[in-house]
Amino acid sequence: KHARGKLASYTEDAIVSRALQAAAEGATEVWLTSEDTGAYGIDIGSNIASLLSRVSSELPAGVMMKLGMTNPPYMLAHVEPV
Numbered sequence: 825k826h827a828r829g830k831l832a833s834y835t836e837d838a839i840v841s842r843a844l845q846a847a848a849e850g851a852t853e854v855w856l857t858s859e860d861t862g863a864y865g866i867d868i869g870s871n872i873a874s875l876l877s878r879v880s881s882e883l884p885a886g887v888m889m890k891l892g893m894t895n896p897p898y899m900l901a902h903v904e905p906v
Contacts, residue, residue, distance in 0.1 A: 831867045836878050843879050847887045854883065855890045862898030873902040 843854045864872040
């Protein structure tokens with residue numbers, strides 16, 4: 825995928841860690857967004873379904889997770905797991 829240069833996903837651990845840090849600092853919403861969030865993980869052997877499952881299971885109660893900016897072909901590939 826080359827929308828704006830080479831795709832470069834953060835690891836799930838890094839994203840979960842930052843989400844938990846934001847929650848600890850009082851955030852009530854965590855936004856996961858990028859140029860194409862549905863393409864998450866293609867470069868590191870993961871995918872958006874795995875990330876969403878991991879983040880949602882580790883966020884404390886009362887912290888909402890919101891997803892932004894995805895193209896249908898990438899997200900549709902993960903409809904069942906999501």
